[in-house]
Amino acid sequence: MKEVKILETAEDIQERRDQVLRRYGDFKDSARAKREKLEDSRRFQYFRRDADELESWIHEKLQTASDESYRDPTNLQAKIQKHQAFEAEVAAHSNAIVVLDNTGKEMVSQGHFQKVAIMERLEELHRLWELLLRKLAEKGMRLQQALSLVQFTRKNDEVMTWIREKEAFVTAHEFGDDLEHVEVLQRKFEEFQKDMSSQEYRVGEVGETADKLIADEHPESEQVIFFTKKISRFSFVCNNLLNLLHFRSRLPRGRRR
Secondary structure, eight states: OOOOOOOOSHHHHHHHHHHHHHHHHHHHHHHHHHHHHHHHHHHHHHHHHHHHHHHHHHHHHHHHHHOOGGGSOTTHHHHHHHHHHHHHHHHHTHHHHHHHHHHHHHHHHTTOTTHHHHHHHHHHHHHHHHHHHHHHHHHHHHHHHHHHHHHHHHHHHHHHHHHHHHHHHHHOOOOOSSHHHHHHHHHHHHHHHHHHHHHHHHHHHHHHHHHHHHHTTOSOHHHHHHHHHHHHHHHHHHHHHHHHHHHHHTSOHHHHO
8 A cells, every 4th residue: 555645844735736736737738739639630530531522523523524525526516515514613613622722731831740641632632633624624625626627527518519519610611502692601600700709708718717727736637638638629629710710701702602
């Protein structure tokens, strides 16, 4: 059995009092440190939970941003509208990484015992977020390029159809067998001349669109090259049409017979 020291003097009482107060102070300090550690641990667990949720969300959106739906030219307008809604969703979620970033940096600045893990996690989240933004921008660009290609193809086909029709008319060796027939052909030719002037801008539009597709480094490079060859053919045919137009307008009336 431990012997109990009998306090005989005032000095003994004061010493015992000081000892008790010191031990109680140490106990309070230990309790405070324990509480702070538990609070730090709780904050870290919340941080890790939120980081896990954000990382999972980013990975999910990366799958959507990385698909190649732009390679299928059907329903491109609807796909572009869907992508714009997707961009808005990502933009609305950007505050999540800002909040997590602020929380993590505050914990690090306070010397959190998991500060190394926090900094590494924030770096990884920023890397994934930047990757998502790049993929998002790239897909938006590819969808617009695909739409431009579809529109170009449509314009190209329309112009080529018009050129083939008019080329057949201009190159026809028909100058009329009598005065009445010549006058009919002359009126048709004047109508064609007006049509030719009104359609020249469409040929120019096709050429400009092709130049833009090439400048934007369109992924369908083989198709673009094929279209540029068609553009060269457009220019060649148009020059022929203009030359033939000039030739026929200068023919003497006797030759038109």
